[in-house]
Amino acid sequence: MNRNDPYSEPALQLHAVSYCYGQSHSQTERAVLAETSLKISAGEFVSLVGPTGCGKSTLLKLCAGLLAPSSGHLTVFDKPLDGINSHAGYMFQDEVLLPWLTVLENVVLGLGYRGMPPTESDSLGRSWLTRVGLGVVADYYPSQLSGGMRKRVALAQTLILDPDIILMDEPFSSLDIQTRQLMENELLALWEKKRSAVLFITHDLDEAIALADRVIVLSAGPGTHPIGEFSVPLVRPRDVTEIRTHPEFVGLHKNIWNVLRDEVLKSYQHNLSHHE
Amino acid sequence: MSNNNSEMKPALLVLGKLSVFCSALAVWEMVSWDPQLAFFFGDPQRVVITLWQWFTEGEGVLDIAWGDHVLWSLHFPAQIYPHLIITLAETLLAFIIGTAMGMVAGLLLGINPLLSAIFSPYIKALNSLPRVILAPIFAMWFGLGIWSKVAFAVTLVFFVVFFNVWQGVRDVNPVLLDNVRMLGANKRQQLMTIYLPSATSWVFSSLHMAIGLAFVGSVVGEYLGSYRGIGYLILQAEGSFDINTILAGTLLLTLFALLLDSGINIIERYAFKYRQVK
Numbered sequence: 001m002n003r004n005d006p007y008s009e010p011a012l013q014l015h016a017v018s019y020c021y022g023q024s025h026s027q028t029e030r031a032v033l034a035e036t037s038l039k040i041s042a043g044e045f046v047s048l049v050g051p052t053g054c055g056k057s058t059l060l061k062l063c064a065g066l067l068a069p070s071s072g073h074l075t076v077f078d079k080p081l082d083g084i085n086s087h088a089g090y091m092f093q094d095e096v097l098l099p100w101l102t103v104l105e106n107v108v109l110g111l112g113y114r115g116m117p118p119t120e121s122d123s124l125g126r127s128w129l130t131r132v133g134l135g136v137v138a139d140y141y142p143s144q145l146s147g148g149m150r151k152r153v154a155l156a157q158t159l160i161l162d163p164d165i166i167l168m169d170e171p172f173s174s175l176d177i178q179t180r181q182l183m184e185n186e187l188l189a190l191w192e193k194k195r196s197a198v199l200f201i202t203h204d205l206d207e208a209i210a211l212a213d214r215v216i217v218l219s220a221g222p223g224t225h226p227i228g229e230f231s232v233p234l235v236r237p238r239d240v241t242e243i244r245t246h247p248e249f250v251g252l253h254k255n256i257w258n259v260l261r262d263e264v265l266k267s268y269q270h271n272l273s274h275h276e
Numbered sequence: 277m278s279n280n281n282s283e284m285k286p287a288l289l290v291l292g293k294l295s296v297f298c299s300a301l302a303v304w305e306m307v308s309w310d311p312q313l314a315f316f317f318g319d320p321q322r323v324v325i326t327l328w329q330w331f332t333e334g335e336g337v338l339d340i341a342w343g344d345h346v347l348w349s350l351h352f353p354a355q356i357y358p359h360l361i362i363t364l365a366e367t368l369l370a371f372i373i374g375t376a377m378g379m380v381a382g383l384l385l386g387i388n389p390l391l392s393a394i395f396s397p398y399i400k401a402l403n404s405l406p407r408v409i410l411a412p413i414f415a416m417w418f419g420l421g422i423w424s425k426v427a428f429a430v431t432l433v434f435f436v437v438f439f440n441v442w443q444g445v446r447d448v449n450p451v452l453l454d455n456v457r458m459l460g461a462n463k464r465q466q467l468m469t470i471y472l473p474s475a476t477s478w479v480f481s482s483l484h485m486a487i488g489l490a491f492v493g494s495v496v497g498e499y500l501g502s503y504r505g506i507g508y509l510i511l512q513a514e515g516s517f518d519i520n521t522i523l524a525g526t527l528l529l530t531l532f533a534l535l536l537d538s539g540i541n542i543i544e545r546y547a548f549k550y551r552q553v554k
Contacts, residue, residue, distance in 0.1 A: 086460065100476075100548075109456065109459055
């Protein structure tokens with residue numbers, strides 16, 4: 001596998017990026033992200049795990065260009081990022097489908113923004129809906145679908161634009177465990193075909209390992225930064241349900257959990273002290 | 277429909293509604309037997325006769341004019357039609373103009389925080405002004421024709437729609453906005469695909485009030501000074517203490533207010549197709 005080749009092209013790089021809420025840069029309490037440097041190569045699947053509320057979403061929004069760093073800078077394919085990251089697709093944790101548009105209209109939304117004629121975008125949209133197993137509900141409204149189906153539509157909406165970088169912010173966390181594993185397998189199958197760079201955020205370590213080439217552990221907030229990095233040498237294609245019992249998986253899980261556990265406890269203590 | 281309603285027998289419901297109507301009518305009829313009371317409360321038979329005469333007797337002529345130039349004359353088989361058409365035209369014009377102005381202003385101020393900060397004190401001041409005071413000013417500006425009534429009704433409609441759209445734009449879900457930005461929407465596309473549709477649901481919640489206020493504005497405007505319209509008929513009748521004509525005009529207004537409101541319901545059903553499906 002040459003995906004982890006250090007010479008491969010970097011898709012997304014963070015150079016000592018910090019982010020603070022409000023104006024007071026000096027206050028350490030308010031620094032959400034501190035001096036974070038990361039590199040994601042083209043075609044690489046990277047998972048970021050960290051305790052709840054550690055600023056993972058902030059990190060991803062910085063990569064998307066939805067937020068601007070307080071200090072440091074980002075580069076996308078070696079060009080400095082300014083404004084929205086046009087190479088990236090973003091899958092949000094929340095519901096993002098527009099309730100007043102049909103499923104098909106939602107899927108082709110981004111194509112419309114790019115000025116593709118409707119006849120062309122509709123046929124592409126229908127083929128993507130078939131690919132995520134939703135060909136028959138093209139003319140339904142999002143409110144008529146289940147949570148899992150809506151996630152598939154959101155996935156098609158992002159992937160139809162063929163992004164070089166996919167940013168995913170706990171996209172499956174609202175789903176039940178079976179639907180979730182189905183979606184994870186589906187994501188891997190779709191990704192195998194195109195191999196975009198993926199930055200996948202989760203607090204679920206199982207999910208992180210099962211999907212990724214590399215797992216990065218973030219420290220508890222405030223002042224979150226990467227504290228550990230593990231490469232996942234498991235063979236592809238993978239089945240996320242079966243791989244969890246693989247000895248190599250279990251070993252990796254144990255190693256990563258050793259690093260993560262302290263941070264989870266720290267985060268828990270921090271939250272407790274803030275609620276008193 | 278609430279649960280209570282659906283559990284009731286429809287026949288019983290109709291019967292109940294009818295009996296309220298009939299007993300109210302019966303009480304009114306009995307009151308009107310006393311001539312002194314009839315002077316103040318009217319006589320249902322005479323009210324119906326007045327309405328009947330309005331729709332069957334005399335003839336109506338309505339000149340459609342631009343400035344002093346008469347474009348064409350409309351002839352009607354009965355006297356009420358020109359008055360009715362004038363009042364409805366004022367209402368619809370005020371409704372359309374007021375809603376459009378309210379939407380544009382609400383969108384502009386909702387999207388642009390600077391404009392919002394500059395204009396909001398003035399808009400709040402204007403909104404707290406008792407609008408009836410404006411009627412004589414508009415009569416001076418626009419004369420006694422329909423436009424002074426339209427202008428007056430617009431001042432009522434505008435604020436209802438404006439505040440709803442303003443609120444609607446500020447309440448746009450930020451995640452939806454972030455998502456379309458990531459999908460590559462520019463400012464104009466964000467307006468068309470996020471702000472406008474989000475504001476639409478707020479607009480519609482205000483449209484029922486807006487059409488009612490447009491109607492109120494037109495009739496009050498006519499009542500304060502005019503030579504045509506239902507408000508004018510009521511004003512005339514008041515001058516001769518003709519309670520029956522006043523009540524006939526009131527009934528006619530109520531009927532058309534209900535009709536206009538159900539018109540909004542139809543538009544609403546069409547605009548929110550996505551809410552009907554389940």
